[in-house]
Amino acid sequence: MTETFSSDRNRADQAESRAFWLACQFAWLSLFVFWVIASTSIDTEFARDGREGPPFFSWVTEGSSVVMTALMVPAMMWLGLRAPLEPGRWLGSLPWHVAGFLGYTSLHVLGMVLIREGVWAFGYGSDYEFFHDSPWREIVYEARKDIGTYAGYQIIMIVSLALQMRKLEVEVARAEARQTHRLTLKCGGRTLRIAADEFRSAQAAGNYVEIRLAGGEHLARSTLTELEKQLGDAGIDAVRVHRSWLVNRDAVREIAPTGEGDVAITLDTGDTIPGSRRYRDRLNAA
Secondary structure, X not given: OHHHHHHHHHHHHHHHHHHHHHHHHHHHHHHHHHHHXXXXXXXXXXXXXXXXXXXXXXXXXXXXXXXXXXXXXHHHHHHHHHOOOOOOOHHHHHHHHHHXXXXXXXXXXHHHHXXXXXXXXXXXXXXXXXXXXXXXXXXXXXXXXXXXXXXXXXXXXXXXXXXXXXXXXHHHHHHHHHHHOXXXXXXXXXXXXXXXXXXXXXXXXXXXXXXXXXXXXEEEOOOHHHHHHHHHHOOOOEEEEEOOEEEEXXXXXXXXXXXXXXXXXXXXXXXXXXXXXXXXXXXXXO
């Protein structure tokens, strides 16, 4: 029991780590794309209006913001991982994110201004003025933009974690299949564990799979590819016979041609399912 719990905890930790770095990488990529688009757009506007700025003006101004945000991406993602804004927990996590946002926007503006002042002093030989009119107006302007950035990265963290948790479910189900020769199926809010040798066929149904067993049917949240791998781990000779169908080859009783290379496959339960010529070789393989 202790070893199983430790193994599950290690898998969960690994999934969280993958989610964290996946979210960070996506955030850094989005920042780079934003930097290129924003900088070239400013250059285009200057050229259209006949204005000239210091060399690489747009790249420096936008780049100073991008650099500071990129440096703080891991901290924002870490906070999203430790204080998730998810149903049932968001209210307790909200104060942490309010503090996180205030810290982010403060450091973002401060670092951005310092970078620009350094470039202006050593690169352009002049002074950089951030507070042209009202300091509070500039701060509120930047903070308003930072809200969207911060919220967007929290959404990225939520999506990344959900994807990795889904991947973890599949890994755990496959490990269970290898050890116990049972299928683990998510059916609504239920988790079913079924003897793998009861499997007869399965049909894709959007984001779900209609699984037909010797003693009934279930609609599971899975894909045919995931189910095929889990069945293989459980020792079942499952094969794709159609883009939307998977079948237990040991349950096949008759294969009858229907024309143009397609077939009708009759199982030991009496059910008949279609077989595509595209998958005929898999069905006939020994």
